[in-house]
Amino acid sequence: MNYQLLAINIDGTLLRPNGRIQSGTKEAIDYVKDKGIYVTLVTNRNFLSAKKVAKALKLESLLITHNGAFISSSLDHPIYQSRLAEERAFNLVQVLENYKCSIRLLHERFSIGNRMRMPRNLISKAVFGAGDPLFYPMQFVTSLGDYLRDNPLAPQKIEVFFSSGTERAEAVRVLKENFHYVNLVEVDERSLAIVPKGVSKLTGLKTLCNHIGIPIDKTVAIGDSMDDIEMIEHAGLGVAMWNAPNELKKAADWVTRSNNQNGVSYMVKEHFRKQQRVEFLRKIKIEK
Template sequence: MIYRLLALNIDGTLLQSNGKLHKSSKEAVEYVQQKGIIVTLVTSQSFPTARKVAKALKIKTPFISHQGAYIASVQEKPIYVKRINEDITYDVIRFLEAIPCQIRLVHEQFSLANKFKLSHNLLAKTVFTSGDPVFYSQQFVSSLSEYLHDQPVSPPKIEVYFENKKDLDDTVIAFQKMFVEIDTIQLNSLRLDIVPAGVSKWSALSYLGRQLGIKSTEIVAIGDGLDDIVMIEQAGLGVAMGNAEFAVKKAADWITRSENEHGVAYMVKEHFRKQQPIEFLRKMNIIKK
C-alpha cells in the first residue's frame, strides 16, 4: 500500500514524557516530507500549542487541533471550524459548576478557566503547558457562569478535569440525555473534553484528507490516547505508541516503541524507507494525481 499522509498526535507521541521534541522526530518528519508525503498534526491541544510544534517541524500543511474542531495552518487561516453555541456553553458550565472539577474553555485565541484547585497534579501538566503566554491569554475567574453571562464565548472545546471518576461517568450520562449539540470525549478516568456534535480527531482528519485528495486508505495515523482509537482504526495504517494503553494498542495495525524510545522515528524508518518518493510513483503512473 502507498501512503501519502502521515498524521501525528502530539502529547505522548511526538513529545517525550518531559514535554520535549527529540531531534529524531524532527528528522523523521523531514525524511517523509522529502519523499513527498504530507505530514499533519492531530491533537486535543489548543491551536497555539499545536502551532508551536508545527513550526518546530516545519509543517506547512493545515493541522488539526481542539480535538478536531479547528483546522488551520501556521498562518492562522482556518479551513474548518466548529464551535459550541454560546447558550449551550453557558448551560454546560452551569451544570459543571455544581461538581468538583476544573473547567477550561479553550478558544483558539485564549483560554478561560475557573479557580477550582485540584488535589492531583493533572492541571499543572495540562493547562500551564498550553500555548505561549505572551500570545495566548490564560485567564482564571471565580465564576465562569457569571463571566459568560456578561461576555458570551463560543469555544471549539471545553476541557474538564474531575476529582473522581464517578463524577465524570455521571456527567457523560447526563450530557447524553440533556444535549444533542455536543459530544463528550474521554481521555482518561478524570479528563473529559466537550466538543461540538460530530467533532472528533478522525472526522477532522478524514475531512483534511478529502481536501488534499487523499483516501482514508492512504493515511497513516500514530497516537497513544483513548481519543486516538477511532483515528487509528479508520486510517489505512493505524499505529499505537508503545506507551499507549491496552485499548489503543488493540485497535492498532502496528505498535511502535514508546515516546521516550523515539517511537515515531522507529516507525518511519521501518515503513517509509520501503516506499518510493511520491513524485517517482507519479512518473511511473502508479499514482494518477
C-alpha cells in the same frame, strides 16, 4: 500500499514524557517530506500550541487541532472550524459548575477557566496538561456562569478536570442524558473534553484529506490515547505507541516503540524506507 499522508498526535506520541520532541524525529519527518508525503499534526491542543510544535519541526502544513474542531495553517484562515454555540456553552457550564472540577472554555486565541480549590498538583495538570504555552492567553474567573452572562463565548472545546473519577462519571451520565448536541471525549478517569457533535480527530483527518485530495486509505496515523482510536482504525495504516492503552494497541495495524524510545522516528524510517517518492510513482503511473 503507498501512503501519501502522515498524521501524528502530539502529546504522548510526538513528544517525550518531559514534553520535548523525541530524538531523531525532525530527521524522520524531513525524510518522509522528501518522499512527497504530506505531514500533519492531529491534537487536542489549541492551534497556537500545535503551531509552535509544527514550527520546531519545520512543518507549514494544515494542522488538525482542538480534537478536530479547528483545521488551519494560520490563525486567521482556517479551512474548517466548529464551535459550541454561546447559549449551549453557557448551559453546559451551568451544569458542570455543580461538580468539583476545573473548567476551561477554549477558543483558538485564548481560554477562560474557573478558579477551583484543588490540590496544587491537580491544578497544574488541569491547566498545563494540554501543553499550553505561555503565549496562549489564559484568564481565570470565580464563576464562569456569571462571566458568560456578560461575555458570551462560542468556544471550540470545553476541557474539564474533575477532583475524582466518581465526579467525572456522574457528570458524564448527566451530560449524555441531556446534551445530545455534543461529543464527550473521555480523556482519562478524571478528564473530559466536550466538542460539538460530529467533531473528532477522525472527522478532522477526513476533512483534511478531502481538502487536499488524498483518500483516507492512503494515510498513516500514529497515536497513543483513546481519542485516537477511530482515526487509527480508519487510516490506511494505524499505528499505536507502546505507551498506549492495550485497547488502542489491539485496534492498530502496527505497534511501535514508546515515546521515550523514539517510537515515531523508528516507525517512520522502518516503513517509509520501502516506499518510493510520490512524484516518481506518479511519473511511472503506479499512482494516479
